Amino acid sequence: MTKFPTRLLEARMKSTLTLNQVSEATGVDVSIINRLETGEYNAEPIILCTLASLYGVSADWLIGSINNPDRTLSENEKAAAAAIRSYDLTAFLEQPFVHNGKPLNREAKKKLYVMAQLLLDQDE
Template sequence: MTRLQLRLVEARMRSGLTPAQVSGATGIDLNTIGGLETGACVPDPSHIRTLADLYEVSADWLRGHMNNPTSSLSEMEKIAAKAVNSNDLAAFLEQPFERNGKPLNREAKKKLYVMAQLLLDQDD
């Protein structure tokens, strides 16, 4: 199972809802709910947002972009996560990362980018 599938099931179970109840609450077809949880359906971004709202979790958490289900990413973190997930090194390097209050240089940002990719790839 993918991280998305596991988290959809986990969030639904934490909420104490059946797939039928989720369908009724969101208007998403019951077969689609099941397909998202089993991987038979390609996730539509609007469905992910709707389910995240219902389950009171972050859509980024559902997608596996963060480990805390209820916190949200800053705008910079969202851009950086998107850059890592889309293999966009140039966009990642544009971010103003700091360590101990000092800006990271280009080489340090490249290392950070590689580490982020490795971390994300380990959990798939």
Template sequence: MFPIYAKRLKEARQKANNMTQLQVQKATGINNKTLSGYETGKNQPDYDTLKTLCDLYGVSTDWVLGNTNNPNSSLSMAERDAVKKLNLSDDDSFLSLYMEFDGREITAAEKQKVLAMARLLLQQDR
């Protein structure tokens, strides 16, 4: 399976003034062959490299890593933890969770809406 970070790094580079890998190399010092490995999923960037690329492209690391579908927003640590705990692929386990809003337990229909919204906003691209 093609890692989401690979797809998104390439997409971000191309959307950042249609930069070439050589232009990224000049701007960051990251070898274009190394960058190619990141964009094909053969290699995984370390945190500092990922941060450098995201800063250059103007996108968040959360977006590149698939934690959000909004390239311009970052999730808090609590939000990241919540995303990891949610099992968005299993309706039954999600719908069995206790959830409340404004001091009342939300209904099954409301949970369905929450699940649909969570999938829309947070689920990784497949």
């Protein structure tokens, strides 16, 4: 099962909107929203984007592609991305990376940097 139904329901609960209110705000039928939240129906892209916008989260977060529901990157994420793009290992190593609640050590950060560079080089 995908994360989408769970995250969609979580986003609606955090917004404190009822199914009827979401339906009124988006024009999506209540039964469709309910089926999306229970995983019985897959969202069309336009519905996905509409709901993400209403709830103030990213569509990527709703579908489980990322773990940060915010639409924008944090300052640390922006700094890490800039360091990768500019091939600045020193700046990258200064970033406070955490995995499973524990900070990454210097060697783990180096491995992460190399993997990120490999992925970026593949796309070129």
